[in-house]
Amino acid sequence: MDSKRIVYMDHAATTYVKPEVLEAMLPYFTEQFGNPSSVYTLGRKSRSAIEEAREKVAKAIGALPEEIYFTGGGSEADNWAIKGAAFANRAKGNHIITSKIEHHAILNTCEFLEKQGFEVTYVSVDENGVIDLEELKNSITDKTILISIMFANNEIGTIQPIEEIGRIAKERGIIFHTDAVQAIGNVEINVKDMNIDMLSLAAHKFYGPKGVGALYVRKGIRIENLIHGGGQERKRRGGTENLPGIVGLGKAIELATADIEGHNARIRALRDRLLNGILEKIPYTKLNGHPEKRLPGNINVSFKFIEGEGLLLLLDQSGIYGSTGSACSSGSLDPSHVLLAIGLPHEIAHGSLRLSLGDKNTEEDVDYVLDVLPKIVQRLRDMSPLYEN
Amino acid sequence: MDSKRIVYMDHAATTYVKPEVLEAMLPYFTEQFGNPSSVYTLGRKSRSAIEEAREKVAKAIGALPEEIYFTGGGSEADNWAIKGAAFANRAKGNHIITSKIEHHAILNTCEFLEKQGFEVTYVSVDENGVIDLEELKNSITDKTILISIMFANNEIGTIQPIEEIGRIAKERGIIFHTDAVQAIGNVEINVKDMNIDMLSLAAHKFYGPKGVGALYVRKGIRIENLIHGGGQERKRRGGTENLPGIVGLGKAIELATADIEGHNARIRALRDRLLNGILEKIPYTKLNGHPEKRLPGNINVSFKFIEGEGLLLLLDQSGIYGSTGSACSSGSLDPSHVLLAIGLPHEIAHGSLRLSLGDKNTEEDVDYVLDVLPKIVQRLRDMSPLYEN
Amino acid sequence: MYSDKVMDHFMNPRNVGEIENADGIGEVGNPKCGDIMRIYLDVEDNIIKDVKFKTFGCGAAIASSSMATELIKGKTLEEAWRLTNKAVAEALGGLPAIKMHCSVLAEGAIHKAINDYRIKHGLEPWKDDKNYDDDHHDIGE
Amino acid sequence: MYSDKVMDHFMNPRNVGEIENADGIGEVGNPKCGDIMRIYLDVEDNIIKDVKFKTFGCGAAIASSSMATELIKGKTLEEAWRLTNKAVAEALGGLPAIKMHCSVLAEGAIHKAINDYRIKHGLEPWKDDKNYDDDHHDIGE
């Protein structure tokens, strides 16, 4: 309410576009705007730009360029992977396995498929948000055509044992998709080593533009199209290519994966300083998600006795931007399905705060949050009928 | 091959982004990038920007803001409209009516639905590309749930009698969708007066950015989601909003519909000068599409005895960018389905050239094309075994 | 999404706290769905002399508590009973559709506090036709 | 999409034209699918003295005609017969996958022209195992 300091700690929701990325994109709006499907010079230059971006995406995840298809975002990639595999393999089976803590782009797609006659198993997670591998194995049937497990969770940051899931899927000859929207740039990924058949990503989570993403589909995997249309993306995704967006995605993924270790070390140090400070300064506080196997920038804590929306609004007044799993913030009856899946009671889930750190955050930012946050929590607790001093 | 002059006449494929549009978009990449679903200031500003864009789109077509849903482009809007209406109304019927000259985003979607048990009637067009209204009426059955007819054709520019089709659909209580991707900015559209229930559009056809579009869905029309996911777009289209893209779409549609008459008068005068010059200077040439009811900037002509890809390449060498319906340019066996539908023999369809004019084209551009094109056509004819001087 | 009035009452809530030995206390909501509002009344000669609240809930819930307590302070119990959630929302310059139920909490807590007072004073509780402890979260539009 | 060599032969095609009273003429393709190639041969002592072409087809078809005619000029008929479409494409610095069939036209037209010459000269036509007039458009990858 006083400060002009702005501390953005909601990078898991979306990031700003890095200047280098925007710069790479700019020529493609006004000058170099030709339709990549055209035979003339202007079109051919656009085609090269797209193929260059495709190579960058492929390289970042250990795939071949011809295995990368550009989409209009992470949700489209998720929808395509799930529906595409389902519709293409219906003759083989109608059973899909996923987890209880997937993003709604996966969960709501599965719900749609259930209405279309598919059967979906939602595997549980433990109190740290790690998938139950035994339950996963036991839920496989002759009819299982697809396993989709996210690489890292967007709310609590827990990283899944993707290699092991890939092995299980491979052994049983089942297609394995992973939603890696949160993982890119934070975890080393190699789709071949990890036996990943399909992988979704979205540029705006790693300092690229919104409205563009990609789906990796291993050569030989057949999926039905989601966006039917022109011959773009080797006839698998119709629509005039989002040329500046794709160029931006290419540049952003190149930057994000150039030095994952270095990036993580820096972010993790900041994150731990902030997390330890919070746990130290604010009583009745609990960390959600796995203590070690988590995204380097992710903090998710629950403050007892208070509700998250008010917390966000007060933080906002101090220039701090975070997010919450409270139902009050989403307008739905239940708080975050992820927090419930790891066993939090409703009232604790309501008091959750996610702070996700990014490249521009500094130690000063951390110290500022550590100064402001405890007061705000106390202020809300003082208003809470649940809190008895 | 000598000149440095560049004449872009492929605006029907895609347009450059106007400087004012790019300028409006720029803050939303790097500064004003907050997730519109967030409660904090940065997110709320994004939300306002999106709602402002929504109002602009609504105003441009005579709809209500809450009837506009943003998509990742024209193809997504088309796929959503058709599949969404089909899946939501399956209990009512399984019959869809469309035309033979729709964009592939419609045709290939219908083909997919045919595999899912739907029946599709593809209505014919006359030699000018105008829909056969009698055939349309006669093909309606008790099971017809959707009529989808494009507003204006992307290849030959023919504008359809949309109001009459809207009336027919309304009388029979059938949902009416129109693909207006080519029409926005070129035809006055009022979805209420025209009884349009759903309408697709794409920003990159009217000087907005690629990778963003919109679907208008009349209040009360229920369609299944295409991109399932988060609660964005009033729970009807998941995915973090393409904030700069949406802002750009809003700005572009505002500019494009501010003075349609004035814009058309200017473009039409240029177009007619070019068209008349071509027909005068180049023998064995035929105009495709309706002589009057056509998009103001559209020229589509067939030059006998030659093939279009070579034509494009030679034009390219002179800095002129156009497009063709030749199969050789697309890598498929058949030339443009639109040119075949209006009754052109294959070899004539192969020699087609589309020049689509835009806002930056000048009389000098026209004169330059009129200087270059006849020589190029002659040069190819001189190489052609079909041409006997 | 919130009006300036809402933000003002959320940021600077009036009448936060408890009243020791209050004449009437009303609590609605349940922690499961995330919202609890408790209202304390000090009543003298049928007039609300003082009122305090404690709320566990969103910004709109806190602002509604603040506004509602302001609106009934100094009023008769009959007047206070007639305060509707709509009046609270209006006084706040409006609430988003999905947040209207938060103002209902305030109406409910006041009703409960008044009836608590009436029962303690051997009066018959007034009849309420709403159940304020129901799941009241609702998705707008 | 085309190599510089292809563009050069498309922009500046060698041997365009007709030969009056040619010793052999071969034509393949059909206008329905958009490509026709016709080749004229002047043969002296079993050597191709002169060769011309006319082509209705894409840039790759025209470039292939140009390159193929260059490659057989001055060669014996046997040598010319052995020219494969692959050799033509290679000489052009490669062709896009979806354009390989355009080079097949050149191979076919040469074979037909040679056999036209042989028949006119009372010789038995050489056997060809491909049908060059088939629909040859094909989608790459």
Ligand SMILES: Cc1ncc(COP(=O)(O)O)c(C=O)c1O
């Ligand atoms: C008539 C028509 N419909 C749909 C589309 C598809 O739009 P987009 O390429 O933006 O997906 C286009 C343009 O390509 C079009 O001209």
Ligand SMILES: Cc1ncc(COP(=O)(O)O)c(C=O)c1O
């Ligand atoms: C794990 C995960 N999957 C999918 C998505 C959807 O991506 P987008 O919003 O770009 O469609 C997100 C982000 O919103 C995410 O965090």
Ligand code: FES
């Ligand atoms: S208290 Fe939950 S939304 Fe207001």
Ligand code: FES
């Ligand atoms: S001649 Fe048709 S593609 Fe080459």
